[in-house]
Amino acid sequence: MQNMEALPYFPGCTLKQRAAGLDRSARDVFSALGSPLAELPGWNCCGATFPLTVENLLDLTGPARILASARAEGTRLAVACAACYNVLRRTNHLLRTDADKREKVCLFIESEYDGDLEVVHLLELLHREIGYGHVRQALRRPLEGLRVAAYYGCLLLRPAVEVGFDDPEDPVLLDQLLAAAGAAPVSYPHRGECCGGYLAVRSEEAALEASKRVLTAVSAAGADVVVTSCPLCQYNLDRRQGIIARQEAGFRPVPVLYFTQLLGLALGADGEGYRLDEHYVDPRPLLRERGLADV
Amino acid sequence: MKVALLPEGLRSRLQQRVEEASGQNVLACYQCGKCSAGCPVAGVMDLLPNQVIRLVQLGLVEEALTSQTIWYCAACLTCAARCPKGVDLPRVMEALRELAMERSGDHLPPDRLPAEALAEWPQQAVIGGFRKYTW
Numbered sequence: 004m005q006n007m008e009a010l011p012y013f014p015g016c017t018l019k020q021r022a023a024g025l026d027r028s029a030r031d032v033f034s035a036l037g038s039p040l041a042e043l044p045g046w047n048c049c050g051a052t053f054p055l056t057v058e059n060l061l062d063l064t065g066p067a068r069i070l071a072s073a074r075a076e077g078t079r080l081a082v083a084c085a086a087c088y089n090v091l092r093r094t095n096h097l098l099r100t101d102a103d104k105r106e107k108v109c110l111f112i113e114s115e116y117d118g119d120l121e122v123v124h125l126l127e128l129l130h131r132e133i134g135y136g137h138v139r140q141a142l143r144r145p146l147e148g149l150r151v152a153a154y155y156g157c158l159l160l161r162p163a164v165e166v167g168f169d170d171p172e173d174p175v176l177l178d179q180l181l182a183a184a185g186a187a188p189v190s191y192p193h194r195g196e197c198c199g200g201y202l203a204v205r206s207e208e209a210a211l212e213a214s215k216r217v218l219t220a221v222s223a224a225g226a227d228v229v230v231t232s233c234p235l236c237q238y239n240l241d242r243r244q245g246i247i248a249r250q251e252a253g254f255r256p257v258p259v260l261y262f263t264q265l266l267g268l269a270l271g272a273d274g275e276g277y278r279l280d281e282h283y284v285d286p287r288p289l290l291r292e293r294g295l296a297d298v
Numbered sequence: 299m300k301v302a303l304l305p306e307g308l309r310s311r312l313q314q315r316v317e318e319a320s321g322q323n324v325l326a327c328y329q330c331g332k333c334s335a336g337c338p339v340a341g342v343m344d345l346l347p348n349q350v351i352r353l354v355q356l357g358l359v360e361e362a363l364t365s366q367t368i369w370y371c372a373a374c375l376t377c378a379a380r381c382p383k384g385v386d387l388p389r390v391m392e393a394l395r396e397l398a399m400e401r402s403g404d405h406l407p408p409d410r411l412p413a414e415a416l417a418e419w420p421q422q423a424v425i426g427g428f429r430k431y432t433w
């Protein structure tokens with residue numbers, strides 16, 4: 004599908020700072036495919052985590068305000084960050100299904116909102132609307148057998164009833180997209196398990212425990228690169244490889260990229276603004292070797 | 299004959315507060331251990347996730363509140379997705395964190411976060427950390 008209207012898009016705080024490379028590459032991908040992303044005006048932070056106690060309505064007001072203002076722009080809101088997606092999807096589900104809480108939250112944010120916006124992740128849009136066929140046709144530099152480990156993490160998948168993204172125990176969307184771009188996805192365990200999330204803020208040991216499990220599996224599966232849609236997963240999986248390599252003799256470091264960075268390059272982008280030099284395991288030698296970037 | 303194992307009057311006030319705040323019926327848990335088996339941070343916890351819920355079942359909420367496990371839970375929801383009894387354990391963990399901070403204040407005061415780390419962490423980690431560790 005080409006020349007669709009611009010899509011209302013929520014970048015979120017991290018994509019304006021540490022994960023600017025995800026924001027930039029997401030815009031490249033959707034422009035190359037004929038559906039440019041149009042940043043939602045006047046957005047605020049989603050809060051990064053969905054509140055888990057039932058009476059915590061205050062932490063719902065941030066995401067609710069985003070949803071209400073996006074509804075004024077259209078019927079859909081595209082999201083790139085897995086965490087923002089999770090918070091916005093869960094809040095939307097709650098506002099849609101719990102009239103009492105909806106009323107209270109709407110009173111607080113002084114906006115009318117029915118819960119009738121559709122929050123969609125970029126991976127869903129690529130799958131359902133743009134179509135993998137179109138992605139394939141638009142490729143300028145196919146990923147040609149690149150052994151990618153598609154990493155889903157928690158936030159795209161759970162709770163399945165509320166986010167409704169893919170099968171939480173056996174997700175496929177990211178693997179299918181990468182295969183459409185010419186890559187060879189590798190099979191490995193723990194692809195839908197936690198990278199350590201925000202635990203590093205309190206305990207580096209706990210964060211390492213979680214990320215090591217995933218990384219050991221990725222490295223053993225012989226992947227050339229790990230691909231994610233979450234800035235926190237990118238950070239956790241990228242940052243700890245140096246530590247693991249010092250602990251485990253056989254550990255082979257693997258670069259960690261956002262799926263949009265890899266896809267953007269495959270669609271002909273030059274990698275400008277992808278901030279590849281800020282990654283801990285340098286992805287540039289691999290990208291140069293595969294003819295995907297001159298960076 | 300209907301046997302009430304824990305008549306309302308015998309349940310501790312704290313136990314009720316955990317149930318109310320989390321929206322979970324902790325007695326639904328039959329201690330199969332599936333939550334702990336798949337927990338990605340179980341290796342560094344002092345109590346396994348199923349042991350935390352067992353303490354709450356027994357009314358030993360004080361013990362649960364002093365456990366490190368409630369702060370190690372990453373709210374990854376793996377256990378909630380797999381629990382055969384539909385117990386949303388991360389909600390119980392959050393209720394316990396709230397109760398603990400209600401008593402002793404912020405678990406991780408923002409001014410104790412190192413400046414170098416603040417420059418390095420993704421913004422969502424810092425915000426997520428504030429949400430989980432400050433009151």
Ligand code: SF4
Nearest residue numbers: 327329330331333381
């Ligand atoms: S998986 Fe559910 S039922 Fe089994 S021990 Fe954990 S909380 Fe209890």
Ligand code: SF4
Nearest residue numbers: 337371372374375377
């Ligand atoms: S939500 Fe918490 S207790 Fe449950 S599996 Fe994840 S880290 Fe473990």
